[in-house]
Amino acid sequence: MASTNQQDGFLRFERWIRQQGDDRPSRIQSDVTELTRWGGYDFDMIFAPLDGRYRGPPSGEYDQLIQLYDIPDDFVAERERSVTHSFGHQLGENGVETLWMHFLVKIPTTASQPNQHEPWLKWGFVMTWKPKPMTPTERDTVEPENSEYCVTFLAFQPPLESIQALVTFILSSTWNHVNNDPYVIVDVALSSWYQRVDSIAWDVTHLVRTDEKRLFERAKILETTDPSSHSRHLSSLDLHGIHTSAKNAIYLTEALDAILRAVDRVLSAHKELLHDPKNKWRTEDRTWENTHRLLRYRSELFNSTRLRIVSSHERIKNAVDLAFHLNNAQDSRIGMMNSRSVRIISIVGLIFIPFSAASSIFGTQFFSFPDNNEHHMQVNQDIWYLFATAIPVTIGILLLWKASENDQLRLPGGLASLFGCSSQPRPRDSPSGERGILLNDMEQQRA
Template sequence: MMPSLTKDPQSISRFEQGYTSSNVEAHSPFCLFQWHRGKHPTRKDILSVDELRNCGGWDLGILTAPTDEPASLPGLLKLVDLFGIPSDFVGERSHAVTHSFGIRKLGDESEIVWIRFLALLPSLPFHGKPRWRRSAVVLKWVPTPSSNNKSTSAPSRQVTLICFQPVEGILVAINRLFKSSRWEDALRDPYFLINASFETWHELVDENAWKLVDLSREAERSIFERSAQLEIDSAELLAIDYNSIHNLAKDAIHMVEGLDASLRSLECALRYHSEMEKLQRDDPAIWEATHRSLHYRREMFHSTRLRMLSVDQRLKNIINMAFNIGTMHDSRVMRQDSYVMKTLSILAMVFLPISTVSSIFGTQFFTTTTSPDPTSSTGAVNTSFVVNKKIWWLWTISIPVTVVMLVGWGVWIKRSQLKAERLTYWMKDVEKAKSA
């Protein structure tokens, strides 16, 4: 009854609208791994869901499939009907959810758990290509008739795990399970496979987290080197790739978002796995080992998240420093212009008193006179340069005024510098007091 009440037909219709025969291939590549008691595990390539219907009867089955999108998996609706996957799982794809964890009990007493994963793959240079990695798992277990037989210790479930667009690590985990004789632990506690899914997903996320750390460290080193070249090379100083730095900061935010989503899914898995403890009375060791592993996975995700939070803060510091470098460069240019203006001001200050005194007195201190040349028969004249006898007034007044102005200017500059130094020392004392 519960599946019929919660089934959403609109999710199915939206999926069907996205399906067209022109954007899908002729077949959907599946790979089925099967384990049977008393037999060796087998691997088989499946071309369609119809072929998959004839491969039932396994004790443990792991099916790898493409991403659950119409363009990649047109047979998803048949797969949903075959395994009783809830319509909510189909509808989540159209909403592009970041986090999803669901559990549903079906009418045949079977249970289904589904989880969606989402992570960003950071890279530079950024070309606008899709860098998101999506994956999903659906775990279903069905009680077998042996569950009513209390005298047997054989596992009492048939377990199926469907991996949509599995990461590389899940294939390695399946290979390890192929070579292991403890595969029946997954029948005793199906969350054994959930733990393996979180383990492989953390490997992918942690690897890309370290990649983002390396990219951020390189950007940080470049900014530090440029900050040390403020007085050396101003041509390369402004050649800062602000776009790449902002993309790294955005990637860090998305990485934290993906880690938070994984942690929420892991918390849900731990909560529901705790409810299974009462069902594991005959073999509590398997449940306890799986539960402890899930707790460990949670701490590993927290470790990666803390690293990403640190990277996020470092990138904020890098962005601030990058903009400060530009500001310091502009300040350096303005300081050079200030030196030129200061030189012109000093020259004006030196000659200002002289011109002022000359203007006030209006005295011509230098004149020329003409007189007839007695030796010339043609009436030529002689020109002579005459200095006014009152020129000493000019120097008596101009020199003291100039000296007073220069001394006053020097005293004012010195006092301004002392005030700036006292403010700097005061700020240092405040910082020391805060750090003490």
């Protein structure tokens, strides 16, 4: 519905106008030269392209729009700085008041589409109102402060939900409530924006739930399958997807915190109008009271969605921690397998090193080759010295190693370092097998 088309080099704006006594609003297409600021319309609603310096020649039309509706410089600067959410309210001349808001939220992405084009949803609006001009008869019978307002609402590229809500409002029989309380249309905008943000929040929650379920299923497989296949299962973990879900939750939490602050400012500004002495008569108007209650209700809705996203963020953080510990557990398993290989090599070395040492001490005189018989080797009858020395040394070293493995050996610190064992008792391995590795890793992380 928003008019983003360009015809003959001019931007086209979709305009809805309604007057008191009209059965239906008028819907027209206008360019910037056809727009008038105060045409005597009770409610003038305009849909325009996204605010900002448009590319190409039409950029001058945006400047004309700024001048025509006295759009605040702060509103223009907010778009250039990509402000997440904002609320502003200022007073002008001749009783004119201007209110503006900006909205921004990130559309969730997945690991399969990390470079999704323009994943940000943004829009904004400027609303201006002034006391409605009175006829000569009304000037004599109506107090000036009791007059109604002429309201102009300029929406810049609102999402589909907001367009539908705004059009539904101007078509309804209660559209003229905006003439008594302009904040009625602000409530409509917040209500439609909540629908979109809440839908995005559910999408983020679904992505978190999916990643969480896959990770827990993978952890269960790792506990019940052969350790030799763990590397294959761990390599299939979508760690990128898990971190993408965490990023989506962080972005949405920021957006919800920002909109909650903006809604609080809306409530404060509306409350100030309620207590304005010149608007004292409106405190008895049900429209103003109902609008204030609805604005508080919107705040509660946004806060409810925020709590859901905070919960999803904590869940995905838990999933990231679990994935981290699973990888650590796999590294521990690989280290244990490598240590077994080194252990076998060490045992072989313990057996043969004493023989090598004894042979080095006694020399190579245990064997000889007589010159008269080159095909036979003679063994010295004193070779028993080699076995008498090497075998006890080998047995002694093996006993020391075995005792240190079973925590039955207590050596002073110096000797413990010499033999490569600890002088303190070592904690026994968990009897729970593979689960013990994961629990030990988690305890080390907490420490």
